Amino acid sequence: MALKPSLSQGGRLRYGTPMTEKTPNTPQGDRIAKTLSRAGIASRREAERMIEAGRVSVNGKVIDSPALNVTPADRIVVDGKPVGAPDPARVWLYHKPTGLVTTDSDEKGRETIYDALPADMPRVMSIGRLDLNSEGLLLLTNDGGVKRLLELPSTGWLRRYRVRVNGRPTDEVLEPLRKGIIADGEPFQPMEVVLDRQKGANAWLTVGLREGKNREIRRAMDEIGLSVNRLIRISYGPFQLGDIKPGAVEEVRRKILRDQLGAQAEELLGEPPAPPTEVKRGFKKRVVQKRGQMGGRGQPGLPKPAEELEPPRPKRGKGYKPSRPDKATRDAAKRASGAPAKPRKFSSGGAKSGTAKPTKRR
Numbered sequence: 001m002a003l004k005p006s007l008s009q010g011g012r013l014r015y016g017t018p019m020t021e022k023t024p025n026t027p028q029g030d031r032i033a034k035t036l037s038r039a040g041i042a043s044r045r046e047a048e049r050m051i052e053a054g055r056v057s058v059n060g061k062v063i064d065s066p067a068l069n070v071t072p073a074d075r076i077v078v079d080g081k082p083v084g085a086p087d088p089a090r091v092w093l094y095h096k097p098t099g100l101v102t103t104d105s106d107e108k109g110r111e112t113i114y115d116a117l118p119a120d121m122p123r124v125m126s127i128g129r130l131d132l133n134s135e136g137l138l139l140l141t142n143d144g145g146v147k148r149l150l151e152l153p154s155t156g157w158l159r160r161y162r163v164r165v166n167g168r169p170t171d172e173v174l175e176p177l178r179k180g181i182i183a184d185g186e187p188f189q190p191m192e193v194v195l196d197r198q199k200g201a202n203a204w205l206t207v208g209l210r211e212g213k214n215r216e217i218r219r220a221m222d223e224i225g226l227s228v229n230r231l232i233r234i235s236y237g238p239f240q241l242g243d244i245k246p247g248a249v250e251e252v253r254r255k256i257l258r259d260q261l262g263a264q265a266e267e268l269l270g271e272p273p274a275p276p277t278e279v280k281r282g283f284k285k286r287v288v289q290k291r292g293q294m295g296g297r298g299q300p301g302l303p304k305p306a307e308e309l310e311p312p313r314p315k316r317g318k319g320y321k322p323s324r325p326d327k328a329t330r331d332a333a334k335r336a337s338g339a340p341a342k343p344r345k346f347s348s349g350g351a352k353s354g355t356a357k358p359t360k361r362r
Contacts (some may be wrong), residue, residue: 032058036076036145039083040123044144046104055079089268091144092124092255093239096138102129105252113138118249119251128153128159130211136233137241139251143218145268149261155239156210159191163205164230169195173224174205183223189214202229240327244273292355 029035036047036056048066050056055062058070070076076083094113095283096102101112113126115138126149129138141147149155180190207217218228234241236259244250258265319337326332 004247017053017356025264029069029074031055031066032063032068032070032076033066033072034144036078036083037148039085040087040125040144041078041083042104042144043125043147050078067270087142088120089141089146089257090122091127091239091252092121092140093240093244093250093252094138094140095240095244095248096130096135098119098133098135101132102126102138106323116247120251130233131218134231134233135246136231137236137239137244138233139239143268146261146265149264149268153211155237158208158210158235158362159212159233160235161207161209161217162230162232162234162235163217163221163228165205165226165228166202167226168198168201169203169205169224169226171195173226176224177207177220181220181223183219186213186219215338276322289337 001263030038032051033044033047033310036050037040038176041047042050046054051063051066054062054064056070056076072085077121094117096113099111100116102108103112104114106112110132112206115211117124122142122191124140124142127141127146130138139150141150150157174193174195177191177193187209188194189209192206196204196206209216217231217250218219221228230239254269258269261268
């Protein structure tokens, strides 16, 4: 167990209290920079610079040093806006196009990835970087703890790239990269390099590395005499670029993220959202209203009184004849209405002029 060093009276280092154990004088909570990072305000280093610039206040007092622990009960304000509790950690896959800078703000005024992200995205941070002329998969997160965890060298995730170089490389030329190379006085760990195909004056390679130093592939290729003219990151650990189009963003499902974060998944992601409450309903018999029993247009469900219900109509079909009252009933109705009865006309069966139809001789 590592011991915490301290100065003795003679100025020498002595070891006593284990670093993993908290002494009674250890303040509660987390460091302010870590809290701001978890809340998605900024990375830890950027949060420390914000504190030194006087942009952060705790419980109404502006602080100028990140050496401060805070708890959820403390009120933190950044640039006049209160900082709430951190949201559950989320991760997105982003297909970065060329020509964008992976930074919050560029001193040269160049467009950044945050200028090109969809407007409905929350405030996110990049996990690792891709330089201006590189493209492909870039992970984004709203949680500084996830960013720090996935960027640690101890995570050891392999990053794969499709690299197009100018030249005609052979396995002998590429062998120094597989053993580890020193470029500009800086050592690089061994890379996985596969020659895929030669196309004219250019060759396509698949390169895998676990470090991710600044412009590592380009500098290593320059060291063996190859010039990189296109570089595409196709995977970052278990996360794949797939068929995501340039400029598009796709969120990683919570279950996949929980599987990949390992032991720290519970702390970073929090409890899973509660499933919706399922209400079990009993069987309800459906009552079918018959025609003529509803309340008419605009009033469904209001039954008519029994005296207003119309008698059922007869079914129509072959041989159907509508019912008609007899002559006595019709005459009685006319007399009741006061209309004079029309005289009945008789004809001899001839033409309409009243003349008899001549009999045809045989």
